[in-house]
Amino acid sequence: MxxxxxxxxxxxxxxxxxxxxxxxxxxxxxxxxxxxxxxxxxxxxxxxxxxxxxxxxxxxxxxxxxxxxxxxxxxxxxxxxxxxxxxxIAMVFQEPRLLAWRTVEQNVRLALPRAERGRSLEALFAALGLTPWRGRFPGALSLGMQRRVALARALAQTxxxxxxxxxxxxxxxxxxxxxxxxxxxxxxxxxxxxxxxxxxxxxxxxxxxxxxxxxxxxxxxxxxxxxxxxxxxxxxxxxxxxxxxxxxxxxxxxxx
Missing domain, CATH: 3.40.50.300 (P-loop containing nucleotide triphosphate hydrolases)
Incomplete structure (x- = not known):
């Protein structure tokens, strides 16, 4: 070193x-x-x-x-x-900063430009183990899973x-x-x-x-x-x- x-x-x-x-x-x-x-x-x-x-x-x-x-x-x-x-640059904060009244998928898609919000995120959700949780609200997730959502939101922005x-x-x-x-x-x-x-x-x-x-x-x-x-x-x-x-x-x- x-x-x-x-x-x-x-x-x-x-x-x-x-x-x-x-x-x-x-x-x-x-x-x-x-x-x-x-x-x-x-x-x-x-x-x-x-x-x-x-x-x-x-x-x-x-x-x-x-x-x-x-x-x-x-x-x-x-x-x-x-x-x-x-x-x-995309940012993942210490706190997940998810909207409680939006589903996992909605939280991720809201980070995208409006014209891109309809594109497929299947591969991203699968890679992060979030596919079964796409329709859940953040309050139903553990802190670890909420941070996965925050990571997905950042990565969705490529x-x-x-x-x-x-x-x-x-x-x-x-x-x-x-x-x-x-x-x-x-x-x-x-x-x-x-x-x-x-x-x-x-x-x-x-x-x-x-x-x-x-x-x-x-x-x-x-x-x-x-x-x-x-x-x-x-x-x-x-x-x-x-x-x-x-x-x-x-x-x-x-x-x-």
């Missing part, structure tokens, strides 16, 4: 990256009496068919970073390429970039593992590039192709760490050794 080399690579952008983010500075209250530096010198890429995990302390500025790359915050110094309005904000939090181990598997399968099946924000280092080590480690506020790039071992061979011993190595090298970011 060469953190220094990857850090330079991320700062300069990678050929073929589906999304390149370079935030030189984001300051809240700039020019006021108490400006707050939220993000500084943070650059990384998201590649197609790859899962990138963004990891940093609570309150570091990860949510601010997501708002910038989604185009919800434009008051920053830096670049997002391609720009959010043309990047083809995005180039899928952004996941703590997508497995509060789930039991079996539900979290099942949803992680669906995300991995979606990457393989669609070629989408995934950016996942998580505090769970173990789940990041389990599925990520690369970790982007950021410091406490202001969020700055500390290192990018490639995880080159094939996911299917990442056994518990390797995962624990990898976490221990990261904790030793980056003690302020990765807990022992």
């Amino acid at each position: 060469s953190a220094a080399g990857d850090k330079m690579s991320a700062a300069g952008g990678e050929a073929g990256a589906a999304l390149s983010v370079a935030i030189r500075s984001k300051v809240y209250g700039a020019g006021g009496p108490e400006p707050v530096d939220a993000v500084k010198d943070l650059a990384f890429d998201v590649e197609s068919r790859k899962i990138t995990c963004l990891i940093g302390p609570s309150g570091a500025g990860k949510t601010t970073t997501l708002r910038i790359l989604l185009g919800l915050d434009t008051a920053f110094d830096g670049t997002v390429a391609p720009p959010p309005e043309s990047a083809g 995005p180039r970039i899928l952004v996941l904000d703590e997508p497995f939090v509060s789930l039991d181990d079996a539900s979290a593992a099942a949803l992680r598997g669906l995300v991995v399968d979606s990457v393989a099946g669609t070629g989408v590039g995934v950016l996942m924000v998580t505090h769970n280092v173990a789940e990041a080590i389990a599925i990520a192709d690369r970790l982007v480690l950021v410091s406490g506020r202001p969020a700055s790039l500390v290192a990018t760490v490639p995880l080159d071992r094939p996911r299917e061979t990442r056994d518990r011993a390797w995962a624990e050794a990898t976490r221990a190595d990261l904790a030793h090298r980056y003690p302020g970011i990765i807990a022992v």
Whole structure:
């Protein structure tokens, strides 16, 4: 794992990256009496068919970073390429944010442009195990199933970039593992590039192709760490050794 080399690579952008983010500075209250530096010198890429995990302390500025790359915050110094309005980004939030008075299928179709709402979603529902639940309302579903619906709603938009904000939090181990598997399968099946924000280092080590480690506020790039071992061979011993190595090298970011 060469953190220094990857850090330079991320700062300069990678050929073929589906999304390149370079935030030189984001300051809240700039020019006021108490400006707050939220993000500084943070650059990384998201590649197609790859899962990138963004990891940093609570309150570091990860949510601010997501708002910038989604185009919800434009008051920053830096670049997002391609720009959010043309990047083809779909978002899955920590909370499923489903409409309680709409069925599973209606919730998914409402995310589509009106002209596309009649197209077939059979394959998508089947792939996510949602076919039997299409006519149910969200209140009849477990949290894990509701998050599957939220994932389906995002994937139905055929995005180039899928952004996941703590997508497995509060789930039991079996539900979290099942949803992680669906995300991995979606990457393989669609070629989408995934950016996942998580505090769970173990789940990041389990599925990520690369970790982007950021410091406490202001969020700055500390290192990018490639995880080159094939996911299917990442056994518990390797995962624990990898976490221990990261904790030793980056003690302020990765807990022992």
